[in-house]
Amino acid sequence: MTPLICLDDVRKTYHPRRPDAVEAVAGISLRINAGEAVALCGPSGSGKTSLLTLIGCMARPTSGRVTVAGEEVSRLPERFLTLVRRRTFGFVFQQYHLIPELSVRDNVMLPLYPEALGAGEMARRAAAALDEVELAQMATRRVAHLSGGEQQRVAIARAMVNRPRVLIADEPTAHLDSRLSVELLDRFAALKRAGLTLVVATHDPLVCAHPLIDRTVRLRDGRLDGDAAT
Amino acid sequence: MRRFKILEYALASLLRRPVKTAAILVVYTLMIVVLATVLLLTHALKTEAVNLLADGPELVVQRTMAGRHELVPVAAAQTVAAIPGVSAATPRVWGYYYDSLTGANYTLLGVDAAEPSLELLAGRLPQGDGECAIGAGVAAVRKVAVNDDLILIDANNIGAIFTVTGIFRAESRLLTEDLLVMPMAPLRRFFGMPAELATDLAVSVRNPSEVDTVANKVKRALPDSRPITRKELLRTYHAVFDWRGGMLLALFASALLAFCIMAWDKATGLSAGERREIGILKAVGWDTADVLLLKAWEGLAVSLLAFLLGFALAFGLVFWWGAPLLGVVLRGWSVLFPELRPTPYVDLYQVATLAFLTIVPYVASTVIPAWRAATTDPDEVMRQ
Ligand SMILES: Nc1ncnc2c1ncn2[C@@H]1O[C@H](COP(=O)(O)OP(=O)(O)O)[C@@H](O)[C@H]1O
Ligand SMILES: [Mg+2]
Numbered sequence: 001m002t003p004l005i006c007l008d009d010v011r012k013t014y015h016p017r018r019p020d021a022v023e024a025v026a027g028i029s030l031r032i033n034a035g036e037a038v039a040l041c042g043p044s045g046s047g048k049t050s051l052l053t054l055i056g057c058m059a060r061p062t063s064g065r066v067t068v069a070g071e072e073v074s075r076l077p078e079r080f081l082t083l084v085r086r087r088t089f090g091f092v093f094q095q096y097h098l099i100p101e102l103s104v105r106d107n108v109m110l111p112l113y114p115e116a117l118g119a120g121e122m123a124r125r126a127a128a129a130l131d132e133v134e135l136a137q138m139a140t141r142r143v144a145h146l147s148g149g150e151q152q153r154v155a156i157a158r159a160m161v162n163r164p165r166v167l168i169a170d171e172p173t174a175h176l177d178s179r180l181s182v183e184l185l186d187r188f189a190a191l192k193r194a195g196l197t198l199v200v201a202t203h204d205p206l207v208c209a210h211p212l213i214d215r216t217v218r219l220r221d222g223r224l225d226g227d228a229a230t
Numbered sequence: 231m232r233r234f235k236i237l238e239y240a241l242a243s244l245l246r247r248p249v250k251t252a253a254i255l256v257v258y259t260l261m262i263v264v265l266a267t268v269l270l271l272t273h274a275l276k277t278e279a280v281n282l283l284a285d286g287p288e289l290v291v292q293r294t295m296a297g298r299h300e301l302v303p304v305a306a307a308q309t310v311a312a313i314p315g316v317s318a319a320t321p322r323v324w325g326y327y328y329d330s331l332t333g334a335n336y337t338l339l340g341v342d343a344a345e346p347s348l349e350l351l352a353g354r355l356p357q358g359d360g361e362c363a364i365g366a367g368v369a370a371v372r373k374v375a376v377n378d379d380l381i382l383i384d385a386n387n388i389g390a391i392f393t394v395t396g397i398f399r400a401e402s403r404l405l406t407e408d409l410l411v412m413p414m415a416p417l418r419r420f421f422g423m424p425a426e427l428a429t430d431l432a433v434s435v436r437n438p439s440e441v442d443t444v445a446n447k448v449k450r451a452l453p454d455s456r457p458i459t460r461k462e463l464l465r466t467y468h469a470v471f472d473w474r475g476g477m478l479l480a481l482f483a484s485a486l487l488a489f490c491i492m493a494w495d496k497a498t499g500l501s502a503g504e505r506r507e508i509g510i511l512k513a514v515g516w517d518t519a520d521v522l523l524l525k526a527w528e529g530l531a532v533s534l535l536a537f538l539l540g541f542a543l544a545f546g547l548v549f550w551w552g553a554p555l556l557g558v559v560l561r562g563w564s565v566l567f568p569e570l571r572p573t574p575y576v577d578l579y580q581v582a583t584l585a586f587l588t589i590v591p592y593v594a595s596t597v598i599p600a601w602r603a604a605t606t607d608p609d610e611v612m613r614q
Contacts, residue, residue, distance in 0.1 A: 053609035058513065060607075079517055086515025097510045101246050111514040113239055116231040158514065 002070060003031035004165065004197055005055055010064030010074075012050050012222075024050035025061070026222035034165065037188070037198040041208045042219030048201035049094070049170055051219065055199055056168045057085040069165075086111060090159030092169040096151050098158070100144035104135060107143055108157045115162070129157040133187070149180045156187070166197040173204045185210045236520060240527035243507075255536050262540025262588060263547065269580050270548045286463075287432035288441050291319070291448055292456045299456075301427040306452055310433055313447045317436045321428030323414050325421055327382060332371045338421075340414035353377075353396030359416045363396035367407035382410075385422030433457075505603050512608035521604035522597055529596030533589040541581070 012025035024047045032038050032055070040048045053059040054066055057073050060081070066074040073084055098107045108126045117125075130136045133153040138146070143154060152172070159167055169188075173181040181204070189212040192198055200207060208216050218225035244251045291310060293302045302321065310319035323340035341355065353376040356362050362380065364372075374380055374394050384390045398409060418425060435444050445457035500508070508521055516524075 050609075053607075058607065059609040079519070082512075082515060082517045091513060093513070097506075097513060099507055099510060106242075110511065110516075113235045114232060114516050114520050117235070118231070122235075162515070 004034040004036075004069060005030075005032040005199075006065075006067035007031075007055070008065040008067075010051075010054055010061045010066060012047075012054060012059070013062045016062065024222050025054060027064070028222070028224055030217065030224070032197065032199065034197055035192070035195055037192050037212050037214045038200070039208050039213045039216045040199065040201040040219060041203060041216055042225065043203060046219040047222040048203075048219055050222070052168055052170055052199065052201050056089040056091060056166070057081050058091075082114075086114065086162060088165050090162065090164035090167045092152065092155045092159050092167070092172055094170040094172075094174060096155040098143045098151055098154055101142065103140050103142055104146070104154050104157075105130065105139040107154055108161050110158060111162050125161055126157075129161040132160060133157045148175050152176070152184070160191075164196075166199060167191060169198070169200045171202055171204075172200060173202065173207055178206070181206055185212060188212055232520075233523065236523050237527045237531075240524050241531060243524075244528055244531060251532065254532055255539075258533065258536035258588075258592070259540040259543070262537055262584070263543045265588070266541045266544030266584060267547055269584060270544055270576070273577055273580060274548060274575060286460060288435045288438060288460050289433040289445055289448075290458045290463075291431040291433055291452070292458065293430075293452075293454055294456045295454065300454075301423065302430055302455075304426050304428050306455070307428075307431055309451055310431055310448055313444060313451060315436055315440045315444050315447075316433055318434045320432045322430055322432050323417050323421075323423065324429050327410070329372075329382070334368075334371055334408070336368055336408050336410045338410045338412070338417060340417040341411050342414050353394070356392075356395045356412045358413065360390075360392055361395050362392040362410055362412040363398065364394055364411070365398045365407045365409040368410055369394070369397050382420070384420045390420060500599050500603055504600075508600060508603040509606075509608060509610060512604065512606075518604045522600060525597045525600040525604075526593055529593035530589070532596075533592040537585055537589060541584075545576070 007028055007030040009027050009029055010025055011023065011027050014022045014024055026047075028051065040051060042048055050059075054061050057066070057068065060066075060074055064074070065072055068084060068088060071084070073081055076084065099110070105123075105126050108129055109122050112122045112125060127136065127139070130139055133156050135150065135153050135157060138150065143151060146154065152175070156167075167188075172184055172188075176184060185207065188198055188200070189210075192212055198212075200213075202208065207213065291302065291306070293300045293306070304321045307319040307321050310316060325338050327336045327338050328334075329336060353363065364374070364380070369375065372380060376394055376397060378394050380392045380394055381389050382392065392412065398411075412420075415425075417423075423429075433444070433448070435441050441459050441461070445459055448455055448457045511521055511524075512518070
């Protein structure tokens, strides 16, 4: 079976040709199969976030190849890269990155604007996504008035609203207490059972050890430090 | 579909920043009001001048001496009438009168036969001594109505009493506003003008295309004459109004520049919040083009609304409220004219020019600063 995501000797250097150039990803090859749940573990600064942006088509590698569903995306022009990103990936950012002045529903609808959808269809999809995270009754509340855990659920709903194949989460338990962390991992487990591929960057042992994780990829200084099935 | 969705989002985000949006809208609207007022007024006054002169003779013959306007001998009318192509040459008696009582200038015109271009609002044309008809402006400043008496000081510094027999209709206000009409003979007496002299000659020409030729012939027949064609008069009027309008435009161009700088700096220089929002939109799958479209819609919505509001206000100001301040500057030459209400008229070419000159820079100043933010890789947003 061909993997859903394929990285071949991928490198990412921030501001190359400058004295403070940083090679955040220093030659990583990785395969992720559809339906798999992968944890990227490593200390802070080891390149987890950078690797996530490359996997999720948020940025292009400095060198190497990224293939998604058989298509080499590292070569695509920006417009198509955006399309692949929007249709294939859902992101839950470490800081959530919601627009605080907007309502919960409006935040969730953001990824739908570039799709040529009718107003009814947009509202329907947003409602369904909010239902999934049990926030339907908060749809009209301003995001700024929500608790951190609720904001994360809005971020998950927004990531899921385009029905992506892969959910990418960056340090999802960083701002949660242990009870909420368990709740979140249960939610991820449910999504995985529904067929979603999960890629989670974390340095939280609770996540790496969770039964939902099929594989833990260890990172150190932008390189693989071990790739173990759990 | 996608475009209108993004428009919807643009309008919503403008409403999300009501104070900022309103502030820009107010400044922008005021700017348009000023610019549009100058444009409309200049144009309206030019149109007025054309209307005014359309009723006048094709050719006016004055006499000059030492470069100054002199009275014409009535006998010169025969000389001119004899020139081939001329259908009639009529001596005219007219002049100006400074009314120290009101500080206004009136135009006094001698009329013996009924003039078709002078339509009376009320009453009748004056027929004998001691009678006159006046323009609405004169009636207003002197507070007189039909059958009231009007006292003017004649050339011998003696008060002369005239009974107002009629008031002119305000068809073309520029034409009749400051007018005072009476028969030729009493007007000559009033001005102290000898019977064998007239102010100038009104010449009608059989074939309008021959006006310039006729003017040359008049100049040859009467070397001390100065023939003025209607076309030349129009050109002078245009030049005067354009010059005044140009002065004002220069004044407001600097205001416009200041506005542009403000717009660039405050309105559209991206705030941290806006930059962050662009990053988020890109991260959740908006294309660079989508973000730029969003900004273009925002700019277009603001500038179009301000333009329409500003233009409507300017239109009302010029055509209904008589441009209280600017009109004085533009018209300048008579104190009676502040009452002027030009015929409403809009030149589409002018509207398009103004729209282009104000909307395009504004939209550009909205879109361009967003460009950088919209073209950076969305992974940057994950760093903040
Ligand atoms: N946009 C950037 N510009 C410059 N350096 C960066 C940028 N993003 C990440 N880095 C650097 O790359 C390295 C890896 O960072 P990151 O991928 O965020 O690691 P992690 O998520 O594991 O903490 C760090 O040294 C970080 O400072
Ligand atoms: Mg990180």
